[in-house]
Amino acid sequence: MKHIVLVESYPIVRAGIAMLITESMSETYQIHTADSIEKPFPKDPDIIILSVNADAIAELGKKITLSKIRCSKSKLIVFCENMTYTDISNLIASGVSGFVSKRSEFEQLTTCIREIEIREYFFCTELIGLIISRFVSPQNAILPEKRHKLSSREIEIASYLVKGMKTSDIAVQLDRKPTTVSTIKNNIFKKMNVNNVMALNEVMTKLHL
Incomplete structure (x- = not known):
């Protein structure tokens, strides 16, 4: 049984995400939840999901640093609203493997969990569109x-x-x-x-x- 830690500050949101993951992946993963990356959770989980609201994306750097210090072998997924191309670039450099927008279908998150076990990175469909548009129209930037x-x-x-x-x-x-x-x-x-x-x-x- 593999272990996932879900970090989300809002109790109702945290419970909802955990329930949906459990319903679709309970045979493979055991999920633990925390309202902060500083809180106790199982040592070296396979995956840490950092669920972040759009107004708190600036705090992601600190959370990622703490995650890497505590669990250097864990894969990191950022589940967030309104990520920009610059955000994604910085997060990749910080060691994040999975990127899922909260505007995506929830299946994108469960797919990400499975895919980063075998791939280096996963981007949800919406963020792939953002990345492609950056390169197709570089004059935009x-x-x-x-x-x-x-x-x-x-x-x-x-x-x-x-x-x-x-x-x-x-x-x-x-x-x-x-x-x-x-x-x-x-x-x-x-x-x-x-x-x-x-x-x-x-x-x-x-x-x-």
């Missing part, structure tokens, strides 16, 4: 200011998108038709030369929007 021609309304909707809001929710928020918001979203992607919300978030961060 060089001169983002030349693409910035968004209206105030487009900037407002873009900010809602990178916060994780759905088109239907944004429509309610702005008292607009969902089709109108969807059209504006497509225009934003076209103007910013991106094809997903993760890439949009990275560009907006660079433009300080």
